[in-house]
Amino acid sequence: MIQALRGTRDILPEEVGYWQLIEATVRETLGRAVYQEIRLPIFEQTALFERGIGEATDVVGKEMYTFSSRGDKSITLRPEGTAGVVRAFIQNKLHAQGGVQRLWYTGPMFRYERPQAGRQRQFHQVGLELLGCDAPRADAEVIALATDILQRLGLKNLELDINSVGNGADRAQYRAALINYLEPYQNDLDEDSKDRLMRNPLRILDSKDPRTQEIAQNAPKITEHLSLESKKHFDTVLNLLSNLNIKYQINHCLVRGLDYYTHTAFEIKSDDLGAQATVCGGGRYDGLVKELGGPETQAVGWAIGMERLVLLLQQLKSNPVIAPELYIVSRGEAAEAQGLILAQKLRNAGFAVELDLSGSAFGKQFKRADRSGAVACLVLGDAEAESKSVNLKWLASGEQQAIAQSDLLGMSQELKVKIAGLKKP
RNA sequence: GCGGGCGUAGCCAAGUGGUUAAGGCAGUGGUUUGUGGUACCACCAUUCGUGGGUUCAAGUCCCAUCGUCCGCCCCA
Secondary structure (H helix, E strand, O other): OOOOOOOOOOOOHHHHHHHHHHHHHHHHHHHHOOOEEOOOOOEEEHHHHHHHHOOOOHHHHHOOEEEEOOOOOEEEEOOOOHHHHHHHHHHOOHHHHOOOEEEEEEEEEEOOOOOEOOEOOEEEEEEEEEEOOOOHHHHHHHHHHHHHHHHHOOOOOEEEEEEEOOOHHHHHHHHHHHHHHHHHHHHHOOHHHHHHHHHOHHHHHHOOOHHHHHHHHOOOOHHHHOOHHHHHHHHHHHHHHHHOOOOOEEOOOOOOOOOOOEEEEEEEEEHHHOOOOEEEEEEEOOOHHHHOOOOOOOEEEEEEEHHHHHHHHHHHOOOOOOOOOEEEEEOOHHHHHHHHHHHHHHHHOOOOEEEOOOOOOHHHHHHHHHHHOOOEEEEEOHHHHHHOEEEEEEOOOOOEEEEEHHHHHHHHHHHHHHHHHHOOO
16 A cells, blocks of 8 residues: 655544634734735755755754755755745845735645654644844734734643844854853763754753753853843833733743744744644744845744644644535435435525435435434425425424425525524534 | 654454454444434454564564654754
8 A cells, every 4th residue: 555655644624624724813813914925836946945044954954855856956845934935035026015025824844854743744834924124013013923823723821932042243252152151061961962062052052951951051141142232122022022911931042943043033832742842933034035145134934833733723622524504315316316406506505515425215314414414404205306396304303394496595595594593503 | 863652444442372353433234115313133354554584373472664652853
């Protein structure tokens, strides 16, 4: 048997209701904030990610699906969305429209990793980018939209962690201070952290190794090494969040894994997900547009992991099912033909109609009608076919009434009201 | 990439070397050939993820492989 590749998954009808709920909530919430959807290619030139995300990051270093296409061009399945949005922003000269660009996207991303709960090789994100604004209000708006979406989905037990990684100069200065602090402890650090000491010392703060954590505890904090301007930006963002009644905690160890982040970095986490706890991650990336060849453009954004959101929603509510309102039971050649026509007409009139195609005994068809969750049956046998009528049977009460087929559509308003009243919530 | 757990029908499972692989849900047929929801009856794995091996005998032990889950790592 040929099966789906490791780390990929089928999303079956029993699960897809959650996805649709998330998509509808995102579309509505972001629509109200006047963000525009953007749809982008799933693969790009490898150089886009190498330059955008950073050569030293794990994502670029060991997790990309990279291959050469005919003609030797190196292409990569996108491991995240921001680099592509920025590429499109530059290529289509969206900056020429002036003002800010508010964009969102959704779709599959690809990273070659060991699969785990909440972690696939093909996974899905919905993400948002606000380009062309350096005001702290932009950071706050973007974070508020993320918490809105999660709240409207009914999710509880979420925590917002926030930190500032400053601008390039702040970071260089902090990096030196951190290395200076860590060097005496070099031999006490875990293996990964030793490797990172020169390459990417900020990530050491994130280590889960107990001894390393102990050392990191007393490390200098980046917020103490920010320039006045950076500090002011961070404080303002925090203030604005408080004004919006958004609870946060400053996490001095929060350092995101992609190189392009500047100033604000944040994560929304859940305790109900195991090791892959981050539902939403994002931050400001003031240097990326320029780095990729565009004009100097400040920007801020985030991405939400859809699979992780689905996992949380599944703990909260059952999958919305699509039940028919009307179920058509028919038997006999003429009746079956008429049933098909009625089904089409009723569907066009706005009813959810399931047609029993089995041709089996009436008893069996009624049994299926029951299980389908339908409110009423339309029954057609030889007698009804002969008289061009139909038996309308209400399944809860068992009441039946004979109706001329030609009268059925004229009654549709009345039927809709009655069905709505009888529908199971 | 590293370490560990698991893999019996569509789903949940019992089974711990002795030969017919429990049970439940779902499904199909019947009691009921024009009327359902209940009940009862029957059917539903020559086979235990896959491939090798050990043994007189393997779902049960060993090896490999695939998948899945947990942790590391990474991140959404």
